[in-house]
Amino acid sequence: MKIAVGFKAYSGWAALVAIGFAGGDVQLIDRRRIELVDPDDAEWAKQPYHAADELPPPEARRLLERAIKAAHRVAAREMRALVEWSRKTGHEITGCAVLVGSPMPDWTVDQIRSVHVRMHKAEGVLFPQALAVGVADCRLRLVEIAEKDLQADAGELKTTARLGKSAGPPWGKDQKNAALAAMRIDHAR
Numbered sequence: 001m002k003i004a005v006g007f008k009a010y011s012g013w014a015a016l017v018a019i020g021f022a023g024g025d026v027q028l029i030d031r032r033r034i035e036l037v038d039p040d041d042a043e044w045a046k047q048p049y050h051a052a053d054e055l056p057p058p059e060a061r062r063l064l065e066r067a068i069k070a071a072h073r074v075a076a077r078e079m080r081a082l083v084e085w086s087r088k089t090g091h092e093i094t095g096c097a098v099l100v101g102s103p104m105p106d107w108t109v110d111q112i113r114s115v116h117v118r119m120h121k122a123e124g125v126l127f128p129q130a131l132a133v134g135v136a137d138c139r140l141r142l143v144e145i146a147e148k149d150l151q152a153d154a155g156e157l158k159t160t161a162r163l164g165k166s167a168g169p170p171w172g173k174d175q176k177n178a179a180l181a182a183m184r185i186d187h188a189r
Contacts (some may be wrong), residue, residue: 001090003029005082006097006182008147008174009127012037012046016082017178019163020091026183028163029091031175034078036071036127045070048126049112049119061109071126075134083138095141097181099150100128145181152180159183 001020008015018030037045044051048067052060079096086093104125112118128144135142152160160179164171 001027001029001092002094003086003091004094004097004182004185006099006178006180007128007131008099008178008181009036009131010174011123011127012042014127014131015174015178017163017175017182018091019179019182026159026163028166028179030085031167031171036074036078036130038070038074041067041070047119047123049122052109053113053119057110060113064109068126068130071130072133075127075130076137077134079134079138079140083140093140095143095185096131096135097143097145097184098128098131098135099147099177099181100132100144101125101147141185143181143185145184147177150177150180156180156183
């Protein structure tokens, strides 16, 4: 079956929802949480800009470089696992939709660290960006969708409610939005 995968990232993890298309009907294929940081690094890597806040600038930059590389590495590993799962279950991934926030200004690390809200912004960009890198590493089609632009019509809301009912809890806003993002993939490809 052709499937599309939607992702809604948070600090250190993401909601993954895979939907399939059979006879014009949308089906829930998979729904899970994926981690975007290694367990041994989770304490600091979920909010690396906050972890670097009190460090001297050179140490802060090194920690952030390490965190970004690690997030990209873990996301790529999760994407490879998704591709392998897809292959084993006989599904063809037509694309991956990653919900993203507004783009980051071209701030330096020091400029980010100087204003607390910028650290939140940078961490909010880090994990969707890591997912996008992982998707690209696996040569899957990437569709980035600005979360603020994610609108659902009545039919899509009904579909996400039906998917959630079939999935059971948890089916919160993150899963609903990941499912809506997946619905934006052109499945004919």
